[in-house]
Amino acid sequence: MDSASISSTPADLLRAAGIKVTPGRVRVLQALHGARQPLCHGEMEAQLGADGAAALDRVTLYRILDSLVACGLALKAVDTRGVFRFSAAGTPRQHANHIHFRCTDCGGVFCLKAEPPPPPKLPRGFRLGEVEFDVRGTCAGCSARERE
Amino acid sequence: MDSASISSTPADLLRAAGIKVTPGRVRVLQALHGARQPLCHGEMEAQLGADGAAALDRVTLYRILDSLVACGLALKAVDTRGVFRFSAAGTPRQHANHIHFRCTDCGGVFCLKAEPPPPPKLPRGFRLGEVEFDVRGTCAGCSARERE
DNA sequence: CCACAAATGCAACAGTGTTGCATTTGTGGC
DNA sequence: GCCACAAATGCAACACTGTTGCATTTGTGG
Numbered sequence: 001m002d003s004a005s006i007s008s009t010p011a012d013l014l015r016a017a018g019i020k021v022t023p024g025r026v027r028v029l030q031a032l033h034g035a036r037q038p039l040c041h042g043e044m045e046a047q048l049g050a051d052g053a054a055a056l057d058r059v060t061l062y063r064i065l066d067s068l069v070a071c072g073l074a075l076k077a078v079d080t081r082g083v084f085r086f087s088a089a090g091t092p093r094q095h096a097n098h099i100h101f102r103c104t105d106c107g108g109v110f111c112l113k114a115e116p117p118p119p120p121k122l123p124r125g126f127r128l129g130e131v132e133f134d135v136r137g138t139c140a141g142c143s144a145r146e147r148e
Numbered sequence: 149m150d151s152a153s154i155s156s157t158p159a160d161l162l163r164a165a166g167i168k169v170t171p172g173r174v175r176v177l178q179a180l181h182g183a184r185q186p187l188c189h190g191e192m193e194a195q196l197g198a199d200g201a202a203a204l205d206r207v208t209l210y211r212i213l214d215s216l217v218a219c220g221l222a223l224k225a226v227d228t229r230g231v232f233r234f235s236a237a238g239t240p241r242q243h244a245n246h247i248h249f250r251c252t253d254c255g256g257v258f259c260l261k262a263e264p265p266p267p268p269k270l271p272r273g274f275r276l277g278e279v280e281f282d283v284r285g286t287c288a289g290c291s292a293r294e295r296e
Numbered sequence: 297c298c299a300c301a302a303a304t305g306c307a308a309c310a311g312t313g314t315t316g317c318a319t320t321t322g323t324g325g326c
Numbered sequence: 327g328c329c330a331c332a333a334a335t336g337c338a339a340c341a342c343t344g345t346t347g348c349a350t351t352t353g354t355g356g
Binding site: 019020022024025056057058059060063064067082 | 332333334335336337338343344
């Protein structure tokens with residue numbers, strides 16, 4: 001084993017997934033792993049622009065995210081405002097089965113510590129993918145701001 | 149009681165909600181009540197164009213839907229492709245607390261007959277809005293089509 | 297029937313996401 | 327280390343969904 005045995009740097013993950021290791025992909029993957037909640041394009045562009053290096057092209061960012069989703073390294077979801085949000089999939093099961101709180105005000109997603117209920121029975125022909133117990137409301141920050 | 153006691157025609161609902169009764173709103177409300185699942189703008193335009201009368205302006209449709217949501221006669225949600233879908237809210241509680249199945253393939257929404265679990269405890273400051281138990285996967289139609 | 301506010305239609309715009317194509321860059325083979 | 331090729335990138339332009347401004351029409355209460 002070499003020094004990469006500190007298990008899965010972004011570059012390792014990309015190599016393991018069988019796609020080229022490029023600076024853009026490494027940066028995006030780092031950003032996703034560093035984020036505590038799914039990021040949309042805007043947030044990601046801002047974050048990548050702020051880290052010193054030259055900002056990625058908007059289209060390139062879309063394509064990088066698509067390639068990460070295609071090879072299973074990222075997950076794509078939609079927030080309450082209809083905007084795509086991406087999260088790292090490198091830590092399997094972390095988001096697979098648990099409860100999310102979606103703020104209808106700011107669109108943010110928060111993870112709640114609680115066991116999700118078992119999935120219900122489905123009609124014939126329906127195939128189960130993921131189960132998400134979605135709780136909507138106003139998050140602490142927006143609640144406070146509203147109260148002003 | 150008068151002849152309107154056949155309970156809530158679209159016009160009655162609009163009057164009761166305190167907004168003007170216009171042909172467009174009546175048609176949209178009828179379409180919403182007739183739909184078996186939430187409709188997006190495209191579907192609604194198609195449906196309204198097909199019913200003989202002149203098609204509504206795209207912007208007018210948006211505004212009508214917004215006004216219906218504002219006065220509580222319709223509900224707005226986002227599908228898996230990030231598109232807004234609207235449903236009639238005239239039958240309260242019908243959608244308030246039950247389980248939805250979202251097809252990740254065609255974006256359709258199906259209602260399952262099952263009791264949703266009780267909402268979990270929220271962190272301090274968070275205010276509960278709605279609870280939705282969201283099950284994702286592939287619907288019967290798309291499953292069959294994939295199997296070809 | 298009148299007047300006024302609300303609703304509509306049209307045009308133009310904004311944000312998010314996509315496509316085409318020429319150029320650059322990572323990777324495997326020599 | 328160098329080359330060639332496919333893959334990735336950057337740029338420009340486009341498509342779709344949703345929004346805003348403003349002049350005109352229409353529903354509603356008097």
